[in-house]
Amino acid sequence: MLSWLERQIPKIILAPTFAAVTVFVYGFIAWTAWISLTKSRLLPNYDFAGLIQYRRLFDNPRWDMAMGNLMVFGLLFILLSMVLGLWLAILLDQQIRAEGLIRTIYLYPMALSMIVTGTAWKWMLNPGLGLESLVQRWGFDGFRFDWLVDPDRAIYAIVIAAVWQASGFVMALFLAGLRSVDGEIIKAAQVDGIPDWRIYASIILPSMAPVFMSAFIVLAHLAIKSFDLVVAMTGGGPGYATDLPATYMYAMAFSRGDLGQAASSAMVMMMVIFAIVVPYLYSELRAKHD
Amino acid sequence: MAPILEIRNLSKTFGETRILRDIHVAVDPGNFLVLVGPSGCGKSTLLNCIAGLEAPSGGHIRIGGRDMAGVNPKDRDIAMVFQSYALYPTMSVARNITFGMRVRGIDRAVQERKLAEVAEQLQIGHLLDRRPAQLSGGQRQRVAMGRALVRDPMLFLFDEPLSNLDAKLRVEMRTEIKRLHQQLGRTMVYVTHDQVEAMTLATHIMVMKDGAIQQLGTPAEIYRAPANIFVADFMGAPVMNLIPARLRRSGGEARLEIDRPGGTPIVFESTPLPGPLPDEVILGLRPEDITEAGRGGDGPSETVECRIDMVEPAGADTYVVSSLGGRPVTARLPPDTAAEPGAVLPLAFDLSRMSLFRPKTGERLN
Amino acid sequence: MTDQPVPLSAAPAGMRVTRPRLRRMALRAGLYAMLAGFAAFYLLPLFVMVTTSLKGLEEIQSGSLVALPREITFEAWSKAWSGTCTGIQCEGLRPFFWNSVAMAVPAVILSTLIGALNGYALSHWRFRGSNILFGAILFGCFLPFQVVLMPMARVLGLLGLAGSIPGLVLVHVVYGLGFTTLFFRNFYVTVPGELVRAAKIDGAGFFRIFASIFLPLSLPIVTVTVIWQFTNVWNDFLFGVSFSQAGSQPVTVALNNIVNSTTGVKEYNVDMAAAIIAGLPTLGVYVLAGKYFIRGLTAGAVKG
Structure with a gap:
């Protein structure tokens, strides 16, 4: 009897986590999924109503705006962070003195809350007293840098802050990837007289495909969940110019009292993330089994 | 005397794969059983089943006459030495050795006394305060042995304990284990893939392949009379010569006939063959059963002129390689032999020590 | 980053034409x-x-x-700490800073502890279905929290934890478990199974083996996990803004309220001081233990 109990200990240890995951992850997903298929407004209504909420969602110009913004923001954020991160990693891979210090400087934004980042950049990009007035003071009177208050450009201002925060992290990923390339291959290429840039382009970068992939996954994940930065910098404005799915969902859930819309927008966000993550996880797991 | 370890009809399956089948063995007190075989043959799984670290799928294990079904490893009165030594990395040597006694709540004075005894026996007294990371491979090995010795169990289990050591240390530690066995007179079960270890340590050897016993016997039996081609090939270095041969029958008697390159076949005229045999056989002869003709050959032997392909001096012996039946055949000659590559040398074949195998199944015929 | 980098600029002498x-x-x-x-x-x-x-x-x-x-x-600093208004209250960031501490400390300790035990059980005490369970836990690492916001708000209400710091602790523990379990499992998987087997023969059980063998090995991974969890919990805004009320808001929410309040003169100096105060703990951790911070980020990136 005691021996039986002893053998159950691992299961007993994992039971609370199992219960928590079942309820708080899968149960909650199910709840939200169900609500997204009802006519719930301020209070949950559990009568099935088909895809009505999704129809409302896709008919809503504000949601269109949010998804469009996500496309622009996501693409630019991912692209710029990757390019900048890779470039910084290559620069740092050149036998740099004080590499540790420089790396620390490039990466510290990742330790900050998005709210702190947003506050800092909001101040710097503020047209009256920020960078715009700084450059004007230097004598360029016609200089305009008022993206933050320009409905057509505000989303780019958020991209700048987001890239500032995440590119150092991408650099760290790439640097680790560069350093893990087999040194003998590089030596062999050097002996063959291949120029440095060719070694990067033809040997090192192609072997880092998995690093590119995981950087992409992390950045895409960050982009889709982006919420804090927008709240801190623009609050979704001017108007709805910088609304993202996450801010839309929050507004529906907590200020508009429209549970059905909140649920359906959350479900769409989750499906977008899983559309990206699941194939990646699947290929990762399969690669490990081979 | 009742056997210390008795295994009956043991099997182990993992999903569809059968890892062990039909394992029967009994180990008497004081015996040293070596489980030997290539990797994946199931020998480590068998050891883990004995230790209670894995549950068998069928059959019985008895240790000291007690059925072990459902008995935890700690209650089996065993100790085990692992391949990686499995020393607890954050504990000192002394704590590594006494951990089991601490867990069992044994009196501190007893712990100290036993620790001192074992340290004395293995000469590791000066290492007691060190961490495993600060020890050499050989020292770690000794500590791992100390941890087993201090248990003073009914049965010792060893899982390839020497395979992480370099060649020289391995020989030293092998001797050390042998000495311990003789000193303590305890029952031991030892897993290895190294047939030299098996031959030197064992009182009994179990050769395994694909989860089944190939042969169980004393080292001499296994060496002289391998039960099949697998055992013949696996045990002994350099390996047994396995030469394809035909039977030439005339009258009521049969003679062995072997092809050789570019010449007439050899017929071993003066050796009549025993019993009923198939037309084709594999002749197994150890290199030491083929010697230079006219030099110290005592038994009845057949002399054959052989062209030497290669000469490999190995210090105490010189091995010469010729070709018979389409196979290279190695003979063990004294180091002062005049054999030279390309020359023809008369070699004496001692067929009284031969093994004959059936080519298809590999089973022993004589 | 332990590998010695191969200097591209230091090819063997004579192998390459030296540049001017x-x-x-x-x-x-x-x-x-x-x-x-x-x-x-x-x-x-x-x-x-x-x-x-x-x-x-x-x-x-x-x-x-x-x-x-x-x-x-330093006027702006003292005002940010104890005088500026966050909505109706005008006590500065101080009470909210301590809210964040009161939230982060138990959340980090609990999720690390549970993650360590989970990781230990999942790596060395496997049972039928344990790999599926691990996959199910891991899946939570990718969850966009928007999906759980509304049911969580209702459940916290049912538990009587709505708008309270213990409620936030619960949320952060539950949704932090995926990563803490992942970190510990991936670390413990590298501990040889023979150690566990040796200890079993020595008579030790689940907890004894954990305490005597695994915990003493765990300092690096505990550091990585604690830093990762602390950074995430401290910097969280979404849960804070969704599940707290006036008295229980974490510092990030309070900072946002200060900065984005529309009343009165914009005091940029106070905003900046408040932002630095809110960012100081995680920045301090980063400066003191950057190596472990990066290790957590990259370990998290591999799977999450």
Whole structure:
């Protein structure tokens, strides 16, 4: 009897986590999924109503705006962070003195809350007293840098802050990837007289495909969940110019009292993330089994 | 005397794969059983089943006459030495050795006394305060042995304990284990893939392949009379010569006939063959059963002129390689032999020590 | 990053035509100039935050964004800490800072502890279905929290934890478990199984083996996990803004309320001081234990 109990200990240890995951992850997903298929407004209504909420969602110009913004923001954020991160990693891979210090400087934004980042950049990009007035003071009177208050450009201002925060992290990923390339291959290429840039382009970068992939996954994940930065910098404005799915969902859930819309927008966000993550996880797991 | 370890009809399956089948063995007190075989043959799984670290799928294990079904490893009165030594990395040597006694709540004075005894026996007294990371491979090995010795169990289990050591240390530690066995007179079960270890340590050897016993016997039996081609090939270095041969029958008697390159076949005229045999056989002869003709050959032997392909001096012996039946055949000659590559040398074949195998199944015929 | 980098610029002598010395030096100078330029880009916001927080409002209005303060004043700091208004309250950031501490400390300890036990059980005490369970836990790492916000709000209400710090602790523990379990499992998987087997034969059970063998090995991974969890919990905004009320808000929510309140004169110096205060704990952790911080980030990136 005691021996039986002893053998159950691992299961007993994992039971609370199992219960928590079942309820708080899968149960909650199910709840939200169900609500997204009802006519719930301020209070949950559990009568099935088909895809009505999704129809409302896709008919809503504000949601269109949010998804469009996500496309622009996501693409630019991912692209710029990757390019900048890779470039910084290559620069740092050149036998740099004080590499540790420089790396620390490039990466510290990742330790900050998005709210702190947003506050800092909001101040710097503020047209009256920020960078715009700084450059004007230097004598360029016609200089305009008022993206933050320009409905057509505000989303780019958020991209700048987001890239500032995440590119150092991408650099760290790439640097680790560069350093893990087999040194003998590089030596062999050097002996063959291949120029440095060719070694990067033809040997090192192609072997880092998995690093590119995981950087992409992390950045895409960050982009889709982006919420804090927008709240801190623009609050979704001017108007709805910088609304993202996450801010839309929050507004529906907590200020508009429209549970059905909140649920359906959350479900769409989750499906977008899983559309990206699941194939990646699947290929990762399969690669490990081979 | 009742056997210390008795295994009956043991099997182990993992999903569809059968890892062990039909394992029967009994180990008497004081015996040293070596489980030997290539990797994946199931020998480590068998050891883990004995230790209670894995549950068998069928059959019985008895240790000291007690059925072990459902008995935890700690209650089996065993100790085990692992391949990686499995020393607890954050504990000192002394704590590594006494951990089991601490867990069992044994009196501190007893712990100290036993620790001192074992340290004395293995000469590791000066290492007691060190961490495993600060020890050499050989020292770690000794500590791992100390941890087993201090248990003073009914049965010792060893899982390839020497395979992480370099060649020289391995020989030293092998001797050390042998000495311990003789000193303590305890029952031991030892897993290895190294047939030299098996031959030197064992009182009994179990050769395994694909989860089944190939042969169980004393080292001499296994060496002289391998039960099949697998055992013949696996045990002994350099390996047994396995030469394809035909039977030439005339009258009521049969003679062995072997092809050789570019010449007439050899017929071993003066050796009549025993019993009923198939037309084709594999002749197994150890290199030491083929010697230079006219030099110290005592038994009845057949002399054959052989062209030497290669000469490999190995210090105490010189091995010469010729070709018979389409196979290279190695003979063990004294180091002062005049054999030279390309020359023809008369070699004496001692067929009284031969093994004959059936080519298809590999089973022993004589 | 433990591997010795292969210097591309240091090919074996005689294997390559040596570049003219001057050109080489020019290249190196350009390289360092570029690195310094990027360093300026990353440091600029911090520099501006610090200098702005040390200026008076008048100097901010009249002076340049990047100018050093003519007169250093800590007024903005003391106001940000204990005087500025967050909505209706005017007690500064202080109470909210302590809210964050009261939330982060138990959340980090609990999720690390549970993650360690989970990881240990999942790596060395496997049972039928344990791999599926691990996959199910891991899946939670990718969850966009928007999906759980509404049911969580209702469940916290049912448990009587709505708008309370224990409620936030619960949320952070539950949704932190995926990563803490992942970290510990991946670390413990590298511990040889023979150690566990040896200890079993020595008579130790589940907890004894954990306490005597695994815990003493765990300092590096505990550090990584604690830093990862602390950074995430401290910097969280979404859960904070969704599940807290006036008295229980974490510091990030309070900071946002200060900065984005529309009433009164904009006190940029106070905003900056508040932002630095809110960011200081995680920044401090980063400066003190950057190595472990990066290790957590990259470990998390591999799977999450």
